[in-house]
Amino acid sequence: MIRQGDHIENARTGQRMIFLKTWAETNGTQLQIECFSPVTPAREPEHIHPYQENRFKVLAGQLSFCINRKEQTAYPGDVVSIPKNVPHYFWNSGNSEAHYIQEFFPALKIDSLFETFFSLARDGKLNKKGSPNIFQASLIMLAHEKEIRLARPSWIVQKTVFKLFAPIGKLLGYKSLYK
Known part of the structure; x- marks a missing residue:
């Protein structure tokens, strides 16, 4: 079970996550993760979160998103909000590591995923x-x-x-x- 302060790393993509707020701290209302994504050609498959809003706040670097088949790029200070049940995927499209806060509302069990x-x-x-x-x-x-x-x-x-x-x-x- 993921707890506040836990760190995990994806050996395939190099993405790192630090869990800032989990289901336990927010009574299930939110999951907040500090994320670091290196430049990589690896991309996740297009997916939806049927019952969750997914929000990103870019702190450094840049992220590109394909949301409902439309591409956009986010830079430091930008916030990208993806409503529940909307097809999307994202990737680091910059030349350096992307640093961002990712949130899910409600938390559900996405941390265990x-x-x-x-x-x-x-x-x-x-x-x-x-x-x-x-x-x-x-x-x-x-x-x-x-x-x-x-x-x-x-x-x-x-x-x-x-x-x-x-x-x-x-x-x-x-x-x-x-x-």
């Missing part, structure tokens, strides 16, 4: 696109369906596929949380 993916990256269990195998992914995505979903295909298709592979994943010893 970050912890799981960063731990999988640490142990070399993600592919070049940053995804675990389908069995592990199915368990993770079903456990975090309120926090994150891929933008495509539809959630009905994703959930059907995940429900088919999740029981096999359990039999193989995979879990929805990985530390």
